[in-house]
Amino acid sequence: AQSVTQPDIHITVSEGASLELRCNYSYGATPYLFWYVQSPGQGLQLLLKYFSGDTLVQGIKGFEAEFKRSQSSFNLRKPSVHWSDAAEYFCAVGAWGSGGGADGLTFGKGTHLIIQP
Amino acid sequence: KAGVTQTPRYLIKTRGQQVTLSCSPISGHRSVSWYQQTPGQGLQFLFEYFSETQRNKGNFPGRFSGRQFSNSRSEMNVSTLELGDSALYLCASSLGAGGAGGQYFGPGTRLTVT
Numbered sequence: 001a002q003s004v005t006q007p008d009i010h011i012t013v014s015e016g017a018s019l020e021l022r023c024n025y026s027y028g029a030t031p032y033l034f035w036y037v038q039s040p041g042q043g044l045q046l047l048l049k050y051f052s053g054d055t056l057v058q059g060i061k062g063f064e065a066e067f068k069r070s071q072s073s074f075n076l077r078k079p080s081v082h083w084s085d086a087a088e089y090f091c092a093v094g095a096w097g098s099g100g101g102a103d104g105l106t107f108g109k110g111t112h113l114i115i116q117p
Numbered sequence: 118k119a120g121v122t123q124t125p126r127y128l129i130k131t132r133g134q135q136v137t138l139s140c141s142p143i144s145g146h147r148s149v150s151w152y153q154q155t156p157g158q159g160l161q162f163l164f165e166y167f168s169e170t171q172r173n174k175g176n177f178p179g180r181f182s183g184r185q186f187s188n189s190r191s192e193m194n195v196s197t198l199e200l201g202d203s204a205l206y207l208c209a210s211s212l213g214a215g216g217a218g219g220q221y222f223g224p225g226t227r228l229t230v231t
Contacts, residue, residue, distance in 0.1 A: 034219065034220075036222070042224055042225075043121075043123075043207055043222040043223050043224040043225050044207065044209075044222040045222070046219055046220070046221060046222075049219045090160065092160075094215070094216055094220075104152070104162030104164075104173060104175060104216065105150075105152075105160075105162065105216060105220060107159060107160040108159075109159050110159065
């Protein structure tokens with residue numbers, strides 16, 4: 001079964017500074033990887049996804065993520081954060097196409113991003 | 118295109134009662150998945166429906182059930198509610214089975230069991 005680890009529970013970044021949120025996954029084959037963001041009281045918004053191909057994926061709101069198979073990582077980055085980026089960020093892994101179906105998405109515990117003025 | 122909608126947004130029930138939550142997927146999406154989100158356990162997969170059939174089920178007791186209609190709308194039912202069922206229940210839709218193409222989430226239904 002797949003698993004996802006987000007080692008940082010909280011991260012504080014100054015507005016305008018760069019951001020990197022870490023995500024490590026465990027899965028036996030090539031995974032499908034996702035980053036979602038959740039604002040308080042809201043559902044999850046898909047930031048970006050990786051299925052195959054180019055390992056650097058561009059998403060919405062200026063975010064990007066890089067898939068590194070050798071490190072089993074899919075870290076999320078943004079060059080300059082805005083106060084509106086304060087939210088909970090979730091990394092997720094899924095597996096499809098094996099014919100046996102998938103157990104849905106497996107999510108990490110999330111990283112709470114705090115933006116300092 | 119309208120996003121995923123969930124009704125109701127908030128619900129308060131008493132232990133022992135049952136509850137039904139509704140989810141309308143994005144137009145054209147045929148897969149609907151349900152997740153439970155709690156502070157302690159995080160986001161956990163409940164089940165997925167595709168073309169009115171349950172494809173997968175997470176590790177939840179039989180009190181949790183669901184169904185999907187021919188228009189892809191889905192309902193989730195929890196019987197004999199327990200205090201621990203208090204959570205945010207999220208529905209996600211996708212074009213293909215198993216969430217292929219990415220899952221798009223609704224705003225959730227906040228269930229409080231007293």
